[in-house]
Amino acid sequence: MNILVCDDDKEILDAIKIYLENEGYKVFRASNGLAALEVVEENEIHLVIMDIMMPQMDGLRATMKIREDKNIPVIMLSAKSEDTDKIMGLNMGADDYITKPFNPLELIARVRSQLRRYMTLGSMETKSNVYKTGGLVIDDECKVVTVDGDEVKLTPVQYKILKLLTANAGRVFSIDEIYEKVWKEVAFSPENTVAVHIRKIREGIEINPKEPKYLKVVWGIGYKVEKI
Amino acid sequence: MNILVCDDDKEILDAIKIYLENEGYKVFRASNGLAALEVVEENEIHLVIMDIMMPQMDGLRATMKIREDKNIPVIMLSAKSEDTDKIMGLNMGADDYITKPFNPLELIARVRSQLRRYMTLGSMETKSNVYKTGGLVIDDECKVVTVDGDEVKLTPVQYKILKLLTANAGRVFSIDEIYEKVWKEVAFSPENTVAVHIRKIREGIEINPKEPKYLKVVWGIGYKVEKI
């Protein structure tokens, strides 16, 4: 499996190369978007890891260019300071993204996950990012949530929380875990933020928020979306 | 969970040790990078907290060395004066970093977060987190207990006790042992707390709590869950 890593910081490039090679991947390097396009053109690349901020051609444009004629999974890299929402919005064609400083284990896991997905898809198919449990359906491509066919309007944060829980229906997430996954930073003071969003989500998706059918509390542990 | 703390300042070392031990972690210490490598080599370390500026071998090199053959999360420590951006860039392999002076709560939160990430990434496709004995099944991911297929509602403490006993079905645990493992602190005065919880658990999982099928007493020694 050949992976192209594209970043203008040589140290990061080297670090990622080491991690990936440890896992048995062959690693190609490029230090800007233009160089990346060349490498993709001339080699059989199976996955690209791409920084956003780079000289000459940034990662977003490069990703779009690559996507014009190849169907290769792309994982975006970005500093935490850059607004992740914006990245997600802009992120035309990226399959996943990771914020710096990143956890090498997470990088490996996401690489594996993307490769696995593309293998089974046999390429070219459109991926169906739809999560379902009972009458609750989340279409992640359209960013639309429906309950028994009726569309529910959720705000971005609400949407992310519900998607996390629904994509992993049955699994319980602690409040800290939810906070980390959605806000991408560590929570260390007891705040009520997540609880309030949970309440708002229930208002949207539950017929009777006091007796939730989908979004349930697991006392003393956290919240989960029931697997139905 | 074993944590290695590596810093040349003995006061910081001691302080961190105390915080971590309060949370139930076992703490190893090292005062420079070389010593750290030895400790990692000779013990099963699950996470490393590493200062950057140290004599003999600095934290960055030590982190890279550790990462060459082990997949252990590393949290970097650094004085605020050192440019954090540079650290982020350099941060070859560190999973997270904290600046001195640090907030103990933040330290704990980040440690927990890394261990959690590491666990879920590591177990992504390997262990299943399900414990079974006879008709008793504990799904630790969903925090759900079932007996012959029927869900049983348990409180967090009850759940933790039952999980401890079921994960080690057949083994007998003394009341003090159960107390220490679940509450993560030592028990001195003979209290009745555990016994009361045992009773409640039996009420939940046993058809007839007076003649328990799973959660049995071993007279004069403690309790166990029968291995079936």
Added chain:
DNA sequence: CTAATTCTTAAGAACTTCTTAACAATTAAC
């Protein structure tokens, strides 16, 4: 058989976690 020990059980006080609403701060849209 009796006493000592250990285990079981119940009830309620003390405590923690969750829900909810109202308001403040921030961000996006016009």
Added chain:
DNA sequence: GTTAATTGTTAAGAAGTTCTTAAGAATTAG
């Protein structure tokens, strides 16, 4: 720059859990 929408904070009350106490039952040892 004003307005609207979203997000975050606070605080009070509701709901649920844990711990303590105490009394009774079962088991062991002398």
